[in-house]
Amino acid sequence: MKLDEVRREYLRDGLRRKVLKEDPIEQLEDWLVQANELELVDPTAMNLATVDKDGQPSQRIVLLKKLDQDGLVFFTNLNSNKAQDINNNSKVSVHFSWLQLERQIKIKGVASRLSNTEVLKYFISRPKDSQIAAWASNQSQPISSRQFLMAAFDKMKQKFADGEVPLPDFWGGYRIKPTSFEFWQGGGARLHDRFEYAPSEFGWDIKRLAP
Structure with a gap:
């Protein structure tokens, strides 16, 4: 297999500033709804990146279970590697990859533990x-x-x-409070569309990034 010959053009859609919502949570919700309506496999799957006490990054897939203006919520064993990493360094990143739609979303943020009430409410629904x-x-x-x-x-x-x-006492969840978003839409000739949302005094600044 010649890996350097594996390629394809991204020609599905473009992304323009005028179609973006001013609020990145609303934009994420919009793309999540579209991914779900098109019946993509595991549309709520997100790659969570953490860093351990030695500075070694690690990634794994978790499922988004709640999204609102307070952030993104997922659940896990509190003795897991990811939980131990977050205890040492609460700065995390998540990544949604919907390659069928030629879309990616990268979100940076800070993770904090959910209350027992929130965890129990979800646990009993499983x-x-x-x-x-x-x-x-x-x-x-x-x-x-x-x-x-x-x-x-x-x-x-x-x-x-x-x-x-x-509810096990070693099982819980985290809420990621976003500090930045990047929405990526594939483009022809590798001229992809990228937009970054960064917090500002009056909400969010939206900037186009070079691909």
Whole structure:
């Protein structure tokens, strides 16, 4: 496979300043709705980048579960690597990649823990097997085999066979308060359209960036 020969032209749409909303949250909502209506696979999946105590960046996919003017919300095990990274450095970045639409969104921000009330409200809305899986998985820790994981799941399934599954004290969520946004739309001859939203005294400044 000759990797240097793998390429395609991005010719689906352009992006112009006049069509952008003044509020980046509203613009993100607009693109999310379009991605969902077109039935893209996992339109709410976002790549979360964190940095550990040694300055080593790490990335993984998480699912956006709430979006409003307060920020972007996702949930996770609080003992996971990502949570430990955020405890050391709350500055994060998320990236949405919708290549079928030739679109990307990059968001920088600061992550903070959600309240127990917010976490419980979401936890009880999850399917029961997902609730049980939260108890069964010691996220980010080494395990001997898939069989070990499934045995832990079956054990918890028996434990919580009757009644509701309680919220684990090691499971929670984070809200990312955005500090900047970049909306990217592919263009022909690699002349992509990029617009950056940066906070200003009166809201958000919007600038076109060179591709």
